[in-house]
Amino acid sequence: MSKLFTIFGNPVSHSISPLIHNYTIKSLGAKACYTRTRLDDGAKIRDRFFSLDISGANVTVPFKEDAFLLCDKIEGIAKEIKAVNTIVKKDNKLIGYNTDAPGFYESIKEFDGIKSVLILGAGGTAKAISIFLKEKGLNVTILNRSEKRLGFFKDMGFEAYSWSDYEPTSYDLVVNTTSAGLKDENLPLEENILSNILKDTKYAVDVIYNKQTPFLKLARKLNLHTKDGTDMLIYQAVLAFEIFFDRKYKREDIKRYIFEALALL
Numbered sequence: 001m002s003k004l005f006t007i008f009g010n011p012v013s014h015s016i017s018p019l020i021h022n023y024t025i026k027s028l029g030a031k032a033c034y035t036r037t038r039l040d041d042g043a044k045i046r047d048r049f050f051s052l053d054i055s056g057a058n059v060t061v062p063f064k065e066d067a068f069l070l071c072d073k074i075e076g077i078a079k080e081i082k083a084v085n086t087i088v089k090k091d092n093k094l095i096g097y098n099t100d101a102p103g104f105y106e107s108i109k110e111f112d113g114i115k116s117v118l119i120l121g122a123g124g125t126a127k128a129i130s131i132f133l134k135e136k137g138l139n140v141t142i143l144n145r146s147e148k149r150l151g152f153f154k155d156m157g158f159e160a161y162s163w164s165d166y167e168p169t170s171y172d173l174v175v176n177t178t179s180a181g182l183k184d185e186n187l188p189l190e191e192n193i194l195s196n197i198l199k200d201t202k203y204a205v206d207v208i209y210n211k212q213t214p215f216l217k218l219a220r221k222l223n224l225h226t227k228d229g230t231d232m233l234i235y236q237a238v239l240a241f242e243i244f245f246d247r248k249y250k251r252e253d254i255k256r257y258i259f260e261a262l263a264l265l
């Protein structure tokens with residue numbers, strides 16, 4: 001029987017997940033189709049799963065926390081992150097996972113000797129990445145524009161600062177998880193402070209994909225090794241695809257087809 005997959009979000013029309021998953025499904029000869037579903041209310045995810053007989057789904061902004069709450073069971077790092085970006089239906093139960101964080105980790109494996117990381121931003125992506133990196137034994141600091149989201153990180157034992165109480169220092173890796181640079185040409189932090197941090201830093205990653213953001217441009221100017229969020233996107237999709245099909249297909253094949261799909265853009 002053919003399976004139905006979808007991505008839940010709002011907005012969701014820009015998502016490239018249907019392209020990369022459908023291309024991979026077709027290339028592997030799987031019997032499935034991947035669509036997109038815009039919702040006004042994340043609480044409806046559960047109802048849609050059962051009324052449309054969906055086998056699996058990705059979840060994007062702003063419903064990852066809703067998805068965490070409505071699953072019957074949570075697996076892996078999603079328990080700590082309290083946000084779910086991948087759901088499968090098994091025996092009529094919804095099982096939730098987070099593949100953003102391990103996807104990010106895969107994407108930085110090529111960088112040697114990372115021990116200390118500064119994360120710019122304190123939203124959902126910052127939570128996922130920081131918790132995963134901390135579990136891997138890295139020393140993670142959070143720096144956010146405002147104070148309001150820092151409580152979560154302080155409660156989890158992170159060093160967490162707002163712009164007003166931060167003293168610049170150096171790190172092995174700086175990650176931009178803010179949306180500065182996504183639809184504008186803003187830096188995620190005042191230029192002098194950011195330059196001060198980056199001048200002694202080895203690597204810079206922006207989770208925004210397919211774009212040389214002002215953050216990455218500045219880091220390149222200061223001779224850092226840089227990378228955008230494309231690899232993170234690819235790896236989170238590879239891990240989700242493995243979960244959707246219960247690890248039936250080889251990771252290397254899934255990765256190759258997802259790369260091929262992205263080249264079509």
Ligand SMILES: NC(=O)c1ccc[n+]([C@@H]2O[C@H](COP(=O)([O-])OP(=O)(O)OC[C@H]3O[C@@H](n4cnc5c(N)ncnc54)[C@H](OP(=O)(O)O)[C@@H]3O)[C@@H](O)[C@H]2O)c1
Pocket residue numbers: 061100121122123124125126144145146147148149177178179180182186187188189207208209229230232233234236
């Ligand atoms: N590559 C991938 O696979 C992937 C996966 C997931 C997400 N992403 C990207 O990650 C980014 C963040 O997503 P999210 O869900 O974590 O967002 P979010 O939960 O809305 O958090 C946004 C964060 O950015 C900060 N911010 C927003 N505009 C800013 C600005 N102009 N200057 C400085 N800080 C600013 C906010 O600070 P305040 O707290 O002060 O408001 C907040 O900490 C998006 O660009 C998204 O596309 C990429």
